[in-house]
Amino acid sequence: MDSPVTFDRLYEGAKRFARLAMEAHAVQDQEVFLLHAGVSVERLAKAALARVHPTLLTEVNGKDDMLLHFAGAVSKPPTRLRTIGASTAISRLRRMDVLPQKKGSEADDLDGLIELRNGVAHLGTGDVEDYLGTFAATVDKLLLHMMQDRGSFWEFWLDTVQVVLDDQAGRLQKGVRLRMNQARHRFRTRFGDLPEGAVDSIEQTVSEHGLIVVEVGPEKALFQTLSRCPACKREAATLFLAVDRSSLLFGMELATESLLCGLCGFHLTGADEVKAVGLPTTVQFSVEDLTRIVTDASDSAERLATIKLSLPVVTPTDSHDSW
Incomplete structure (x- = not known):
């Protein structure tokens, strides 16, 4: 036997x-x-x-x-x-x-x-x-x-x-790459048995294009925009951005602060982690790119009073206009 x-x-x-x-x-x-x-x-x-x-x-x-x-x-x-x-x-x-x-x-x-x-x-x-x-x-x-x-x-x-x-990789790089592989596993587990078209529909549901105002504080304003996820490669990640109030409305350079994917859950925190996956740490936007405001703070509306979301084109009257 x-x-x-x-x-x-x-x-x-x-x-x-x-x-x-x-x-x-x-x-x-x-x-x-x-x-x-x-x-x-x-x-x-x-x-x-x-x-x-x-x-x-x-x-x-x-x-x-x-x-x-x-x-x-x-x-x-x-x-x-x-x-x-x-x-x-x-x-x-x-x-x-x-x-x-x-x-x-x-x-x-x-x-x-x-x-x-x-x-x-x-x-x-x-x-x-x-x-x-x-x-x-x-x-x-x-x-x-x-x-x-x-x-x-x-x-x-x-x-x-x-x-x-990997003995050559630093602690931050290891952490990011590990979370990326884990996020790919979550994506495969959640959506691996679905047809391609179904995943596309889910991606569209969780994705919102444009530049969105999230919060406006006394020192800086926070925004979010859509990004392709470095882990699952789907355009379903939210990139969170920030700019100080001294920035020009007509040519804002926003600093990337974090990222969160709505499909695989991959997340990044801080400019160093963002840079580690090859995403830019700063991006250029202008007031024309704004699509909506989700902040509930009443004083935020006052600070954004100069932004005319309904206008397709905004012409600057003073090259030093700021927040």
């Missing part, structure tokens, strides 16, 4: 739970991420041991049933299948120099991931450090040791993993 505990089954199980972990991380479900990431690491670690020899999956507890089965001495597996746990599997791989030794931050982070997985399974956990980097790095080491293709293991999530493991 074939053993139900084989390299192929352990490997495929690790791959399946890795996908579930990445999906949970994309929607910021930390507990589900920890649970699935821990299971994925455990199964992949056991797959690495099984590839050397299945007997490495047996516990040393005085019972020989699993040992005899894995060694091929008996064909029928025990009624109750019991293999080593994640910590023991990791410990054996450390002794084989496959995983980082028990001294150093990498080993501590891996132990922390497994401990939190166990905590989630039994008691639940609160806010904890993000272990995505530890998960990706551990899986990558095991795949390299077993000479397994990273692309076939991670599939859709390969780009995300490469971002996480």
Whole structure:
């Protein structure tokens, strides 16, 4: 009888739970991420041991049933299948120099991931450090040791993993690229089964062209306009802009402050993040581009009293007109 505990089954199980972990991380479900990431690491670690020899999956507890089965001495597996746990599997791989030794931050982070997985399974956990980097790095080491293709293991999530493991990218760039990949996953989940025309209709529903006044304060005015989303590539993102009151109405240079996509939820905050995805940090508009005002502040209307939205063309009477 074939053993139900084989390299192929352990490997495929690790791959399946890795996908579930990445999906949970994309929607910021930390507990589900920890649970699935821990299971994925455990199964992949056991797959690495099984590839050397299945007997490495047996516990040393005085019972020989699993040992005899894995060694091929008996064909029928025990009624109750019991293999080593994640910590023991990791410990054996450390002794084989496959995983980082028990001294150093990498080993501590891996132990922390497994401990939190166990905590989630039994008691639940609160806010904890993000272990995505530890998960990706551990899986990558095991795949390299077993000479397994990273692309076939991670599939859709390969780009995300490469971002996480990129030592050359700065923290801001990593964060933006990670959110971009997660937004693409959300878009695929929400709209992947819809026909192209249906997505186009939804895009038109959430999109509004033109320059819109959002708020006018004593120091600056806030606007929004439509932009193509850097993540899902749909023209459904709202670009939020600001200009100080000293700017000329007839040639405003607006600073890009943030972005939010109505379809995939991708968001940017600050000029540095905007620049990181290749969007301009400043854009040029004039009073002629204004389409409507959504601010409710009564004094805002007074500050915008010089703007004639009904006129298709506005001719400046003074080159120094300002807010």
